[in-house]
Amino acid sequence: MKFSYFPGCTLKNKAKDLDMYARKSAEALGVCLEEIENWQCCGGVFTTSRDEVATKLSSVRALKDAGSKGQGLVSVCSACHNVIKQTNHAMQTDKEFADKVNRYMAEDTDYNGETAVYHYLEMLRDVVGYDALKEKVTNPLKGKKIAAYYGCLLLRPGTVMGMDDPENPTIMEDFIKAIGATPVVYANRNECCGGYIAMESPELAKKRSNAIVDNAKAQGADMIITACPLCKYNLIKNGADIPVVYFTELLAEALGIKEEVNE
Amino acid sequence: MQRIGVFVCWCGSNIAGTVDVKAVAQALKLEPGVVFSTDYQYMCSQAGQNMIIDAVKEHNLTGIVVCSCSPRMHEATFRKTAAAAGLNPYMVEIANIREQCSWVHKEMPIGTEKAIILGKAAVAKVNLNTPLTPGESPVTKRALVIGGGIAGIQTALDIADAGFPVDIVETKPTIGGKMAQLDKTFPTLDCAACILTPKMVDVAQHDKIRIFSYSEVTEVKGFVGNFDVTIKKKARFVDETKCTGCGDCVDKCPMKKNPNEFNMGMDNRSAIYIPFAQAVPKVATIDAGACTMLKKGKCGLCSKVCGAGAIDYTQKDQFIEEKYGAIVVATGFNPISMDKFDEYAYSQSKDVITSLEFERLTNAAGPTQGKLLRPSDGKHPHKIVFVQCVGSRCASCAEKGKEYCSKICCMYTAKHAMLTRDKYPDTEVYVFYIDVRTPGKNFDEFYRRAVEEYGVNYIKGMVGKITPEGDVLKVQASDLISNKQLHIDADLVVLAAAIEPDKSARPLATMLTASMDTNDFFTEAHPKLRPVESPTAGVFLSGACQGPKDIPETVSQAGAAASKVIGLLCKDKLTGNPCVASSNEMMCNGCSSCERVCPYGAITYTDKEFRMPDRTTQVRRVASVNPAVCQGCGCCTVACPSGAMDLRGFANNQIMAEVDAICK
Numbered sequence: 002m003k004f005s006y007f008p009g010c011t012l013k014n015k016a017k018d019l020d021m022y023a024r025k026s027a028e029a030l031g032v033c034l035e036e037i038e039n040w041q042c043c044g045g046v047f048t049t050s051r052d053e054v055a056t057k058l059s060s061v062r063a064l065k066d067a068g069s070k071g072q073g074l075v076s077v078c079s080a081c082h083n084v085i086k087q088t089n090h091a092m093q094t095d096k097e098f099a100d101k102v103n104r105y106m107a108e109d110t111d112y113n114g115e116t117a118v119y120h121y122l123e124m125l126r127d128v129v130g131y132d133a134l135k136e137k138v139t140n141p142l143k144g145k146k147i148a149a150y151y152g153c154l155l156l157r158p159g160t161v162m163g164m165d166d167p168e169n170p171t172i173m174e175d176f177i178k179a180i181g182a183t184p185v186v187y188a189n190r191n192e193c194c195g196g197y198i199a200m201e202s203p204e205l206a207k208k209r210s211n212a213i214v215d216n217a218k219a220q221g222a223d224m225i226i227t228a229c230p231l232c233k234y235n236l237i238k239n240g241a242d243i244p245v246v247y248f249t250e251l252l253a254e255a256l257g258i259k260e261e262v263n264e
Numbered sequence: 265m266q267r268i269g270v271f272v273c274w275c276g277s278n279i280a281g282t283v284d285v286k287a288v289a290q291a292l293k294l295e296p297g298v299v300f301s302t303d304y305q306y307m308c309s310q311a312g313q314n315m316i317i318d319a320v321k322e323h324n325l326t327g328i329v330v331c332s333c334s335p336r337m338h339e340a341t342f343r344k345t346a347a348a349a350g351l352n353p354y355m356v357e358i359a360n361i362r363e364q365c366s367w368v369h370k371e372m373p374i375g376t377e378k379a380i381i382l383g384k385a386a387v388a389k390v391n392l393n394t395p396l397t398p399g400e401s402p403v404t405k406r407a408l409v410i411g412g413g414i415a416g417i418q419t420a421l422d423i424a425d426a427g428f429p430v431d432i433v434e435t436k437p438t439i440g441g442k443m444a445q446l447d448k449t450f451p452t453l454d455c456a457a458c459i460l461t462p463k464m465v466d467v468a469q470h471d472k473i474r475i476f477s478y479s480e481v482t483e484v485k486g487f488v489g490n491f492d493v494t495i496k497k498k499a500r501f502v503d504e505t506k507c508t509g510c511g512d513c514v515d516k517c518p519m520k521k522n523p524n525e526f527n528m529g530m531d532n533r534s535a536i537y538i539p540f541a542q543a544v545p546k547v548a549t550i551d552a553g554a555c556t557m558l559k560k561g562k563c564g565l566c567s568k569v570c571g572a573g574a575i576d577y578t579q580k581d582q583f584i585e586e587k588y589g590a591i592v593v594a595t596g597f598n599p600i601s602m603d604k605f606d607e608y609a610y611s612q613s614k615d616v617i618t619s620l621e622f623e624r625l626t627n628a629a630g631p632t633q634g635k636l637l638r639p640s641d642g643k644h645p646h647k648i649v650f651v652q653c654v655g656s657r658c659a660s661c662a663e664k665g666k667e668y669c670s671k672i673c674c675m676y677t678a679k680h681a682m683l684t685r686d687k688y689p690d691t692e693v694y695v696f697y698i699d700v701r702t703p704g705k706n707f708d709e710f711y712r713r714a715v716e717e718y719g720v721n722y723i724k725g726m727v728g729k730i731t732p733e734g735d736v737l738k739v740q741a742s743d744l745i746s747n748k749q750l751h752i753d754a755d756l757v758v759l760a761a762a763i764e765p766d767k768s769a770r771p772l773a774t775m776l777t778a779s780m781d782t783n784d785f786f787t788e789a790h791p792k793l794r795p796v797e798s799p800t801a802g803v804f805l806s807g808a809c810q811g812p813k814d815i816p817e818t819v820s821q822a823g824a825a826a827s828k829v830i831g832l833l834c835k836d837k838l839t840g841n842p843c844v845a846s847s848n849e850m851m852c853n854g855c856s857s858c859e860r861v862c863p864y865g866a867i868t869y870t871d872k873e874f875r876m877p878d879r880t881t882q883v884r885r886v887a888s889v890n891p892a893v894c895q896g897c898g899c900c901t902v903a904c905p906s907g908a909m910d911l912r913g914f915a916n917n918q919i920m921a922e923v924d925a926i927c928k
Contacts, residue, residue, distance in 0.1 A: 166604065166663075166664060168605075168607040168728075168729075169604055169605060169606040169607050169664075186606060186611060186612060187612065188607070188609050188612060188729060188730060188731035188732065189731055192729075212731075215733075216731055216732075216733065219732070219733065219734075220612060220732075
């Protein structure tokens with residue numbers, strides 16, 4: 002199984018561990034992640050100004066590159082995945098937008114959203130399969146009560162992302178079960194951590210982040226996992242007193258390759 | 265050669281608006297066998313029918329083609345007309361030029377061309393028609409009612425009162441169904457038990473009614489008037505004929521920690537139990553999964569204390585076979601699971617409950633003796649939020665919930681809100697709704713009373729999220745009218761869960777070959793004109809198995825189903841459908857293909873002696889069709905590789921003649 006891989010800027014800096022654990026774990030699961038050459042920043046946020054083309058071009062280039070190799074495109078950062086998936090959807094469904102992008106790029110072939118886009122979790126669930134993953138786990142994380150934190154970007158908008166029910170998701174809980182731990186369901190798992198408001202109004206971000214951690218703890222969690230670097234930053238920065246880690250770290254741990262990655 | 269008359273109907277402007285009926289009559293006059301062709305405004309009217317009768321006599325017609333509406337509408341009418349004119353009723357063919365032609369086309373030339381083609385096909389078929397005579401079958405004068413809720417109870421009582429024996433099969437240990445779990449009933453607020461339990465007693469005491477409780481239907485064979493049904497009486501390990509319902513065993517049973525289904529799991533019952541005080545039959549049942557005697561062979565206390573000697577640990581499931589003339593489905597409904605709606609935190613907090621759980625919490629026979637107390641800490645809630653449409657009208661989330669309106673929730677939520685305010689005026693009550701739908705006699709007045717007299721806060725908008733925090737439930741919602749986000753700290757949240765058909769309905773429908781819609785509600789024979797009959801002859805529908813219904817509606821439908829059953833059971837003989845399959849034994853090669861595809865079990869194989877041309881005899885295995893069981897579906901005629909199987913009235917050569925006429 003071979004996929005094109007879009008790491009994104011944060012995974013090359015602050016979130017190196019999210020990236021490393023993701024790659025090594027994929028390898029262990031027999032999935033080859035081929036990093037796209039010369040990828041550029043996803044644009045950060047899928048802007049709401051629909052006539053803005055420039056910020057979406059890097060996503061389109063990455064999608065086109067993967068498509069030209071006949072591969073699906075995998076990303077792991079919630080924000081990158083959100084931008085790429087939404088851009089791909091716009092290329093499929095918004096003809097005016099797609100025409101504009103294709104004219105701007107002026108390449109030999111047009112792109113109309115043909116590439117399949119996967120979040121790493123979707124790849125685990127739908128391509129590898131949670132049952133197959135379970136069999137490859139050598140170090141099941143028994144007894145660990147883990148709260149999955151989805152944030153806003155991973156699942157929304159629900160019809161475009163098409164990953165899971167945004168109000169009552171199970172993809173991460175099922176992942177937690179697959180690696181042998183116990184998922185803790187809590188209400189605020191898909192609430193916003195505060196996101197970029199941390200720059201303007203740190204107090205508000207703190208309130209939001211604390212509501213998430215407190216709710217997870219009240220339901221008995223002793224650890225939180227996430228796929229989003231910004232979520233992790235906000236939760237930790239605002240004083241989370243239980244560990245907040247990337248889901249890929251636990252995946253590597255369960256597959257027994259965590260030490261190997263750190264060497 | 266047939267002498268065929270063609271009668272083209274205008275159906276007012278329904279057909280004549282898009283089809284040139286005179287041109288159709290003209291064109292069909294030229295078809296082989298046609299000796300007479302005409303058109304008329306309303307063929308189905310008395311004048312139209314007389315026109316057909318006169319033409320048959322005047323022109324010595326042997327076959328009739330009526331170009332009109334769907335045969336579902338008036339085939340029977342015109343067959344009667346033919347019979348009145350002295351023709352065999354099966355010499356009539358209908359060309360559907362309304363539903364399948366004039367109603368779907370807009371332009372006259374296209375509609376006319378198609379009507380002519382459809383008419384030609386019917387003429388081609390009628391040229392090959394042969395007179396058919398239906399057989400007769402006897403009627404077993406006994407009815408089966410599947411489900412012992414209020415729907416089944418009412419149907420059974422009405423049939424039995426007309427003098428016919430009725431059996432009720434109920435999967436639970438007692439009849440009563442959902443209504444027995446309710447506290448008060450809208451809009452009059454009389455107590456559910458007070459009006460239901462007398463009916464349950466009537467059932468128990470009726471000499472024409474037998475109750476098979478803790479039982480299931482496992483097999484249905486046969487056809488209208490003659491169903492052969494197998495009923496599994498599950499082992500309850502108590503002899504029903506000896507048990508007096510005294511309850512001594514229940515008191516003594518040491519295994520007391522089993523979730524009590526009757527109270528929606530909000531308290532516990534013992535391993536041997538009687539669901540509730542007014543249960544019918546009032547007989548104990550042992551839960552085999554919870555009883556240590558049955559699991560490990562240790563205990564036996566109930567047997568020791570039972571004065572009647574009714575306990576029988578060796579009891580086995582028992583299979584009873586019985587014949588019925590009619591079957592009434594009354595399998596009812598259940599609230600949907602809240603698993604997929606955890607944004608309302610049902611799995612995260614004990615204080616988020618469903619409306620049926622709320623009924624038990626306010627019921628004097630419930631886990632709190634009718635005091636409204638929070639399940640988590642037993643405290644009185646001071647702020648209650650009701651959320652309507654949880655899983656109902658879920659058009660955008662069909663994989664989570666149901667697209668339909670569950671119909672009863674607006675009224676019972678108004679009832680809950682009103683009763684809460686009445687009993688506990690210090691409680692603040694909020695109801696979140698999409699729309700309030702309260703049509704029905706005295707229903708809207710009831711809802712208005714909740715708002716105006718009882719001060720219930722109705723807020724148009726949905727709840728987005730419920731977060732349990734400490735001992736409050738943080739409710740986040742939107743008020744669509746004032747366009748505001750609301751944050752309410754509630755003590756108790758009540759979810760009006762959508763209702764869905766009972767899970768037993770789907771396998772039962774397969775057994776009965778009765779059709780269902782995509783939501784697993786049973787389909788009625790006609791949505792307006794035959795609402796209590798299933799399209800399968802002899803199978804009738806009562807209550808919520810056919811669609812969401814409140815009690816008044818269920819009871820009226822139950823009575824209607826009973827009257828249909830009585831109408832059937834009054835007959836001594838039923839006229840069958842002559843359009844059934846038959847096998848040409850000379851051509852049959854005994855391959856069993858037809859037997860395998862027959863959904864009704866109408867085909868059997870027998871060894872028969874045949875005289876060969878050389879005067880020897882040969883024994884061959886050949887198919888034979890039971891015409892009383894055959895429904896004329898035609899599967900076997902398609903499956904038969906040697907062309908031995910044919911359907912009367914829809915013979916292979918007739919169908920081919922129609923196709924030829926259309927393609928010519």
